[in-house]
Amino acid sequence: MQLDEAKNKFIQTWGALGSQWGINKTMAQIHALLIVSNNPLSMEDVMEELIISRGNASMNLRALMDWGIVYKEYKTGERKDFFTAEKDLDELAVKIAKERSRREIKPALKILKEVSSIDAKTSLEAGQFVNQTKKLYDFVLKADNMIDKVTEIKDNWVGRLLMKVMK
Amino acid sequence: MQLDEAKNKFIQTWGALGSQWGINKTMAQIHALLIVSNNPLSMEDVMEELIISRGNASMNLRALMDWGIVYKEYKTGERKDFFTAEKDLDELAVKIAKERSRREIKPALKILKEVSSIDAKTSLEAGQFVNQTKKLYDFVLKADNMIDKVTEIKDNWVGRLLMKVMK
C-alpha cells in the first residue's frame, strides 16, 4: 500500500466511525486529515484534499474548534488561518468525553431527575416508574463521574500505578 | 407532573439521546418504553404507545434483540410475541459496550493496523504517518481493552473495593 492510499483509507475510516458516533462525516474526516498532517493546513488545503466546499470546510472546522480538538494557528507573513489537531491522544479523549458530558449527559440527567420526581404514591405504576428512573439517574450519574475520575487518576501517583496494573 | 407526562418526557429524551449516539430515534424510544414498562409489551402495544408503523416496530425490536438488550417472551395461551428490556443497568452497559466494540472498534483497529503497516522508510512523510497511526492504534486498543477490564473488575474482590474508593 502506498502512502496516499493509506492516508485516504484512514480518512475514510475515521469519517465512517464518526457518523456511527453521531459526529458528521466531514467533521471526522477533517479531523483525521489534520491528525496525520505534520504541519498546519489552511482551509484551502482541507477543501482540496477532501474535495468539499468552502462553506462546509468553514463550518466543520469551526465545530472542531468548538470541541476544543482543533486549533487555529497563524503563520507570520501569511494572511490565511491554519489549523492543527490536538495530537496528544489522552488530551483528545478527555476533551471529547467532557464535551459529550456537557452537551448530552448533563441535560439528560436533568430530565431524569425531573421525571423521577413525580409523586410515587399516586399509583403502583407511578411507584415503579419512579423506582426505575431513579436507578437510571444514579447509574448515569455514576458513569458520568467516571470521566472526571479517570482524569484525576492519570494525575496522581497511585492512580498511574493502578492503570499499569490494569494493563 | 403526571405519570403520563413524565413517561412521555422520558421516552422523548431517551430517543433524542439515542440519535446523538448513532442509534436511531425509534429504537431508543422503544427501548425507553420497555425500560419503564413493568410487564412485557406486544408489538401492538409498542405501535400504539409510540404511534409507529408495524414495519418500524418490527425492525427496531429486531435490532434491539440483536444488541442483546431486549428479549422476546412467550405467554402461554398467547400467540403474539412479547418483549422486555434488560433492566440490570450494569448488564445493559456491558452489552452495549461489547456490541459497539465488536461492530465499530474492532473493524477500525483492523484498518489502523493496515494503514500503519506501510513502509515507513520510503519518505519522511511516510515515517510520520506510520508513527501517528501506530500511536492511534495503541490508544484505541488500550481503550477497547478497558471495557473488558471493567467487567473483570466488577467480578473480583479487589476490583470492587477499588471501584468504591473511586466513589
Next chain:
DNA sequence: ATAATCTTTCAATATTTTTTGAAAGTTCGG
C-alpha cells in the same frame, strides 16, 4: 478610504436515513 484576501453565513439543493404499509412469509390449531 479602497482594494485585496480570506472567512462566515444561510437559503437552496442534494444526500442519507428513517418510516410506512402492503405483500410475502411463518407458525400453529383444527
Next chain:
DNA sequence: CCGAACTTTCAAAAAATATTGAAAGATTAT
C-alpha cells in the same frame, strides 16, 4: 392441508441531515 394470527421484508415516500456556493462580513495592506 387450510386458514387465522401474527411477523418480516422491502420498495416507495417522507423526514432529517449535510453540502454547496454565492453574497455578506471581516481584516489587513496600501
